Amino acid sequence: MSEVSNWQIASLLLRHAKLLELAGESAFRSRAFSHAAESVQNASESIAILAREDRIRDVAGVGQGIATAIEQILTTGSFAAHDELTSRFPETLVELITVPGIGAKTAQRLFLESQIDSLVALENALESGKIRETKSLGLRIETVVRSGLEQIRRRTGRMPLGIALPLAEAFMAAYRAVCPADEITLAGSARRWEITVADLDFVIVAPAPDTSVQAIAAMPMVSSVTYCRERTARVALAGTLHADLYFSKASTFAADLLQATGSTRHLELLGELPAEAASEEEIYANRGFTWIPPELRAGYDEFDRSALISLLVTDRDIHGEFHAHTTWSDGSGTIREMAEAAEVKGYSFLGITDHSHGLGIAGGLDEERLAAQRYEISSVERTQSVKLLAGAEVEVHRDGSLDFDYGTLARLDVVVASLHSGLRQPRAALTERLMRVLENPNVDIIAHPSGRLIERRESGDFDWERVFTVAARTGTALEINADPSRLDLDPRMAQAASGAGCLITINSDAHNPSGFSVMKYGVKMARKAWLKPEQILNCWSRERILEWLAARNPQV
Template sequence: MVRPNEEVEALLQEYADLIAITGGDAFKARAYEKAARAIGGYPADVSHLDAAGLKEIPGVGKSIAEKVIEYFRTGKVTVVEERRAQIPAGVRQLITIPTLGPKKAMALYEDLHISSVSELADAIEAEKLRDLKGFGEKTEENILHGIALMQQAGGRILLGTAMEAAEDIVAELSRVTGCEHCAYAGSLRRMKETIGDIDILVAADRSAPFMDALTELPSTTEIIVHGEKKTSIRTVKGLQVDLRVVRPDAWGAGLQYFTGSKGHNIRTRTIAVHLGLKLSEYGLFETEGGKRVASRSEDEVYARLGLPWIPPTLREDRGEIEAGLRGELPEVVTEQDIRGDLHTHTDLTDGLAPLEEMVAAASKRGYAYYAVTDHAPNLYMQRMTDEKILAQREHARSLDGKHHGMRLLHGTELNIGPEGEVDWPDEFLKGFDICVASVHSHFSLGRKAMTRRIVRACDNPHINVIGHPTTRLIGKRPGIDADLDEVFAACARTGTALEINAQPDRLDLGDEDILRARSHGAKFAIDTDAHSIVQLAYVRYGIGTAQRGWLTPDDVINTWPLRRLRRFLHKDRAD
C-alpha cells in the first residue's frame, strides 16, 4: 500500500502544477510544492493527524491542513477538482514530459491546439514551434530529448516505489494460512534501478488461497489473470504484480529461477546440462531417470552445480559464474557494514527536520558516526551564510557523542561551478570535517569543459566526496556529458570518493559506472542525501546498487572505522 503521506504529496504537487499552468500566483505554487515535500518526508502517518498536528509540519498552514483533512474525509479536494476541470487532460499529459514546464505546455495547447505527446512530436518535426514566443530550435531539441527519456522509461517504475509495494504484498500474503515462504523475486530482488513488473513467489501446498488473497487486496484495482499457477493484478498505482505458488520442496529452485536474470539462468542451466542434469523452476533433476537432486534452497541448487550461493544483485551474467567457479566471488558490502551516513541535510537549508532530530534518528540506526552537510551559499535559493554554517558547527559540536556515543562530522555540500570552483575559499573549508562537492547547474557544458570542471574539484585538497557524480534523475534527466574514466582516475589519484547517492530517483553512480570506477581504483561513499528522517532508510537502495557494482566493504569509506575514515578525509594535506 502507498503511504498516505505520499498520496498527499502527489496531490499537492499536482495542485502546484495546476496553479502554474493556469497562470496563478507563483509564490502560492511554490508554497504547495514545499508543503508537498514536507508531508512526503514526514515520519508520522498524516492520515492520523488533526489540523493542529498537520500545522506542526514545516510549510503546512491552516489552508493546506484543511485540504489534507478534506482529502482523507472525502477522497478528493474540491479546489483541485476545480483546477483539473480548467485544464484539458492533454495538457496535464504534456507536463509529464521532462524539460517541458507547465507554462510552455499551456502555450502549446492555446496557440497550436496540441494536447498529446504524439501531436507535440509531429509539430516539432514540422518546425511549428519556432514561431511561438519563448520557443526555438534549442527548445525543440530539449523537448524531443524529454520525450525520449519518457519513452525510455516506458512503464518501468523506480526501485523504491516497487519495493514499498512488494513488501506490503509479501507481508499480506505471509499471513495467509499455509504460507511456508513468501518473497519478491525478479529484477526487484536483483535491485535494478527500475522495475517492470513485480514478481512475488509463495511456497505452499495449495495455491488457491494465495491467488484469491492477491485479488482481494485493497490495493488491487484490476485482475489481469486469475489462475491456479499464476495470478496477475494491477494496483491502484498502476503496478503489475505477478504471483506464482510453488510447492515447499521446490522453493529454492523456484526462487532461483524467478529471480533471474535471463542471462544468469542460461548459464546455470548450461552448467547443469554439462553435469548431466536439468534445471527448472521445479528443481535440479538427473537427465536420465528424472531423480530430483536439489530444490529446497538456493544454496542447495548452487552447491550441486559446483557454485557458492550468488547474491541476487550479482546475477546479471557479468562474470559472477566464472568468479564463483574460481572461488573469487566478492563478499559484497551489506547494510550491516555501514557505520555512518556522510551526506545529509537539515532544515537549515532544504531539509525538513532540525539537526537534533536528524542526529537522533541516525543514532537509532546504530551508526558510529554521522555527517550533516547542508548546502553552501552558491546554491542561492538556500540562502546559506558564513554565520549560519558556523552557528550550526557549534551546535553540532555540542551534540557530538551525546547519542549513544555517535560522533558528529560537520560538513557541507559545495557546488562545483563551471570552472571547477566551489563556494568557500580554502581557509574557510579547512574548518569542515568533510566536504561533499556536487554539480547543481550548467548541465549542458561541453564534454571537455565538464570533465575539466569535475577533475579540478577532485584536485581540491578539501573536497572529499563527489556527490551524485553524473547528476542524473532516472527517467527525467540524463547524466552530464563528461569523460567519466578521466574523472574516475582523478578520484583514485587524489583520494576523492565517488558517491553512490541512494535517493531512488538518482542511484548515482549507477552499477555500470561503479564497475568502471572500481577498475580505476576509486573509493566510494554510500550516502542517502537525506532531506528528512524517512529518507535515512534509503541507504538500502544505495547498498543494492553498490552490490550490483561488486563493491566490498573495503571499497566503501563509510564502512571504515572513524580513525581510518578521518585519515582518508585529510587527503594527505600538509596542514
C-alpha cells in the first residue's frame, strides 16, 4: 500500500472538523481539528515519516488526541472518533455547508428533518418541492438554497489568494530543504497578488533539473507528477491545485521570471523579451520603462501611470488600524495581547472594535459591557505606547438603524459599522440602508462594504456610484478589509471610491494577536487601486487622526 499523504490526512481532519461543527458538538474541538489540518497540509516533512520517528506532535496544533487520530489514519485510513461521528452524520453532509447561506444549523435541520444528506440530495429536494413542504424548513429555506446553489454554479473554481500564498510559501520552504543548491521563486498570478489563482507557478534555477524533479516527486506536499518535459514540469498539490515549474539558468532567469509572472496583456504591452538579462529592472529599462511591481502588471494602464508607482502606499506607511476584535466578543486575544501585538508591528494606534450584540454571536457587546470594556481599555492603555481607540463594530439592522443609540455611539472614539446579514436585499433597499448609515454622524468607517466572501458569498447589490458620492460628502471612510477571505472593497472598487473622493482605510479585522499579519494583503490591494498614503486614513499621523475623529464626533 502506498503511503498516506499529508494531503489525505489533512483533508480527513478537516472533514472531521466540519462534521463536528455540523453535529453541533464542541466548537473548540472543531477548531482544533481544522487548525491541525492546516498545519499538516503545510508541513514540510512527511507525516508518515514523522509518525515512524514518533515526532507527530512536533507539528503545530497537534496534541495527544489528534496525534492518536493521525496514527490511526496512517494504519486504517480513518480514526475511531470519525467512524463514530459518521455513523450518526454521513460525511457527505459537509457538502451542504459549502452552499452560501447554509450554515451548520441549517444543514443539521435539512438532514434531521428532511434526510437531505448531500449536495445531490439537496438539489433533488429543491426540484421536488420537498424543502418547501417540510413545515420547519419552508419557503424561506427554499429561497436560501436556490440562491446558494445558483451562486455555486457561478463560481470560478479558483483558489483564494489567502490559501494559495501560504501554500506557495510552504512549497518553496520544503523545496529549498530538499534542493538546497537550487533557487526557487514564485511567479504567476500569485506573485501578482491576484485575488484568486488557478495554479501556482515557480521559476527554478537548477543545475540539474532531472535530479530536482525526482526530489520534487518525493515531497510530501506533492501528490503526483502530472508531466515532466525538458524545461517544465507540472505537479499536483492539494486537491485540484497544481504547480507549474519552469527550470531556468542564471543568465535567463530574469526573462523567464518576467514571462512566467505575466499577465499576458502586460507582456504584450512590454514587447518582446530578450533571451538574457541581468534583472527584470534591466529589461524594463531597456524598453524605456521603470520596473513595474508584479501586483500592478494587469496589462491595463500601468505603463502610462508608471511615474506614480514610487508614490503608492507601502507596508511602511501603515501606522495603525481601526478595526480589531478581542475576547470581549469573538476574538481570542485580550485587549492587552492585541495592544502588544500592535506595538510589535510598529503601530502607534489601534481601534478596539468588538461586535455589538445584534450580530447574534456569543459575547456581542451590549451597552453595559461596552462601558466595562472601555474601562479596561483605559487601564491597559496607561501601560502601552500604542494609543487605543475605544470603539465598536456596530451591527446595521435591516432598516439601516444601528445596534447602539446615539449617546452610546457618540461616547466612542471610533465607530465601525457593518452589514453582516440581509445582504441579499434588493438593490434599492440595500443602498437605502447604507445611505442611512453614511448619514449617521456617529459612524466613522464602513467595514467590508460589499460583504463578499471570496468564492463563498457574492457582494451585496449596492448602487456603488451613489454610495461613493454620499460617502465622499459625509467623509465616512470605506474599508479595504485585508482579511484574505474578504479583500473588500476590492481594488477596482477602492479605486472608484477614492476617485469619487472617498477616504479609504485598510484593516486586518484581526481576531487574534497574529491577525495583523494579513495587513500585507490589504496594502497590495490598495496598490492595485493606485492609492497613495494621503488617501488612506491609516497612513496619517496619530495627531491628525485624533483630530479627524474628534471633529467627526458629534457633541453628546
